[in-house]
Amino acid sequence: MTTFKLVLEYDGTQYAGWQRQPNAPTIQAAVEEALAAIAQTRLTIIGAGRTDAGVHAFGQVASFRTDRGLSQREWLRALNAHLPADISALSVKAVPDHFHARYSANGKLYEYHLMNRSERAPLLRERAWMLYKPLDFAAMTEAAAYLTGSHDFSSFETAPTDNENPQCRLQRADLRRQGDLIILSFYADRFLKQMVRSMVGTLVEVGQGKRTAADMRTVLAARARAAAGRTAPAHGLYLVRVDYTDGSIPSLP
Amino acid sequence: MTTFKLVLEYDGTQYAGWQRQPNAPTIQAAVEEALAAIAQTRLTIIGAGRTDAGVHAFGQVASFRTDRGLSQREWLRALNAHLPADISALSVKAVPDHFHARYSANGKLYEYHLMNRSERAPLLRERAWMLYKPLDFAAMTEAAAYLTGSHDFSSFETAPTDNENPQCRLQRADLRRQGDLIILSFYADRFLKQMVRSMVGTLVEVGQGKRTAADMRTVLAARARAAAGRTAPAHGLYLVRVDYTDGSIPSLP
Structure with a gap:
């Protein structure tokens, strides 16, 4: 298993905020959906800040763990191919397993x-x-x-x-x-x-x-x-x- | 009749450009529609530049002539009340009758x-x-x-x-x-x-x-x-x- 740190930019206008919720589009759900399409299995991400509905980000950070053997560069390319136009992955870096996007900030x-x-x-x-x-x-x-x-x-x-x-x-x-x-x-x-x-x-x-x-x-x-x-x-x-x-x-x- | 000079800011994304055309939303048509609603009669505007579809403006200039006795300030208020959210009137000034937004530029x-x-x-x-x-x-x-x-x-x-x-x-x-x-x-x-x-x-x-x-x-x-x-x-x-x-x-x- 590898832990990755992901930096995201997004236009929050069309989202009900960061955190996943039933029946409303959220940033977390959109990113997890892109990751699942790439990994062919459900992946959960942890965000550094739970931005409210309509709030934007130039540099939100999220972390995820996976055993899919893709490189940082491959994750970055694949994510930007799968994410909607109002969300962009700026970087993907492998980090130590104790890294937690929220608690380590x-x-x-x-x-x-x-x-x-x-x-x-x-x-x-x-x-x-x-x-x-x-x-x-x-x-x-x-x-x-x-x-x-x-x-x-x-x-x-x-x-x-x-x-x-x-x-x-x-x-x-x-x-x-x-x-x-x-x-x-x-x-x-x-x-x-x-x-x-x-x-x-x-x-x-x-x-x-x-x-x-x-x-x-x-x-x-x-x-x-x-x-x-x-x-x-x-x-x-x-x-x-x-x-x-x-x-x-x-x-x- | 008074000639007015109008300065406009707009997000051109949703428009087929400045110039009025059948069956497509244009900036000219949107502004003329707002003017008509205020003046209760059709008014034609002349733009300084015919911006293409998708082009934006921080300071497009247009001119129009009218015999409606509204002040500059009243035109400005009324225009911003009638224009859609992606177009804004920044100023309205009475100018000499020989003023032409395009040829005088x-x-x-x-x-x-x-x-x-x-x-x-x-x-x-x-x-x-x-x-x-x-x-x-x-x-x-x-x-x-x-x-x-x-x-x-x-x-x-x-x-x-x-x-x-x-x-x-x-x-x-x-x-x-x-x-x-x-x-x-x-x-x-x-x-x-x-x-x-x-x-x-x-x-x-x-x-x-x-x-x-x-x-x-x-x-x-x-x-x-x-x-x-x-x-x-x-x-x-x-x-x-x-x-x-x-x-x-x-x-x-």
């Missing part, structure tokens, strides 16, 4: 794209959240800085479960402009459910003048979802990269 | 997007031409420079007509990288039919080592379509901006 980078101009952008529909009134970029940047560090992020978690650790180390939370597009980047060791979308929704309220940047401290301290802002729409979110420390796992580009 | 900027990496990019399908083998960027840049200046561009014209002037002044032809994306920019006083796509197809052959950069001189001198390379696919092409010199016409952003 020690850092993830997410980006959120906001289109901020007075008229909608047809070329970015399903790719960015359209906000028509000018946002206060400086206030949002200041607010984002309050979020960095090790905190209990319960205020930004949807449907928390008792047994989940709400502590995350957010190493990066910043904004940059690209024309009328505002790109927010978040890097952390781990993320809670819908945490990025809740942070973005709250930062947008700062940008709209509904909250001050310093409010972020109060929101974090509340440890209650009601203290934060609305959840930003899924279609502006991108899972960009997943990092692994284990020296034997090649790091992503 | 004195410069156009096109961009062509090439995605150059070993695996396909799902998030850019219908947005960029995917080329999987590494292109020689330096050779393409050198080749593009040979195209600038005032030349007879017949070698890059599809289906030329006897009465059309084949002379164009290409002021800019350059390439830049954005990650794995190569963006080619072309600015000229006027363009012949499929000229940008033919130039891109020929430059790609230089990038693939099938032609040398200096071949561009021979191609131009031949004044025959057969001397140039293939026509690049429509879905990588964007009409970015149309410029007008008349001082009374506000220049685009």
Whole structure:
């Protein structure tokens, strides 16, 4: 048996998210279907992050185990021949058997794209959240800085479960402009459910003048979802990269 | 009667191009339908460039004349309420009656997007031409420079007509990288039919080592379509901006 690490890019628009579910197309099911067609047997994959319906990925990571004797290159070619046009395998690498796409991950980078101009952008529909009134970029940047560090992020978690650790180390939370597009980047060791979308929704309220940047401290301290802002729409979110420390796992580009 | 200048962004994927035709959806027809719904009478628009099927625009310009007494702002609001999601009106301005979107234009900027990496990019399908083998960027840049200046561009014209002037002044032809994306920019006083796509197809052959950069001189001198390379696919092409010199016409952003 060999364990493989798979890096995937996808347009999440047509999918009900990563995780397999009955009666709805999911990324996991599409990839497993391609793998089964190649291996001629059912294979299960484990994803690094369970992206929501409509969320995109530039670098989702998944792992699978198989005894089919194909090389990395053969898996890559065969996968891209079998995957639908909105999913692409960027690389396939053999990794040590203890590799687990989710538990071995020690850092993830997410980006959120906001289109901020007075008229909608047809070329970015399903790719960015359209906000028509000018946002206060400086206030949002200041607010984002309050979020960095090790905190209990319960205020930004949807449907928390008792047994989940709400502590995350957010190493990066910043904004940059690209024309009328505002790109927010978040890097952390781990993320809670819908945490990025809740942070973005709250930062947008700062940008709209509904909250001050310093409010972020109060929101974090509340440890209650009601203290934060609305959840930003899924279609502006991108899972960009997943990092692994284990020296034997090649790091992503 | 007032003449209005309209700037449009669109995703051309679902359209058979700009120009109205029977039994196929076109950008012109979609915009005229929105205008008719607002004005309660048929209005005809003139576009600055007749984009092909699948070609996109960040800044197509069209003009129309009407005696409906709506303000610029009212036209803009009403248009975006009536246009489909893949077309957006970016601005509407009243202009002098002699303004003609096509004949008054004195410069156009096109961009062509090439995605150059070993695996396909799902998030850019219908947005960029995917080329999987590494292109020689330096050779393409050198080749593009040979195209600038005032030349007879017949070698890059599809289906030329006897009465059309084949002379164009290409002021800019350059390439830049954005990650794995190569963006080619072309600015000229006027363009012949499929000229940008033919130039891109020929430059790609230089990038693939099938032609040398200096071949561009021979191609131009031949004044025959057969001397140039293939026509690049429509879905990588964007009409970015149309410029007008008349001082009374506000220049685009």
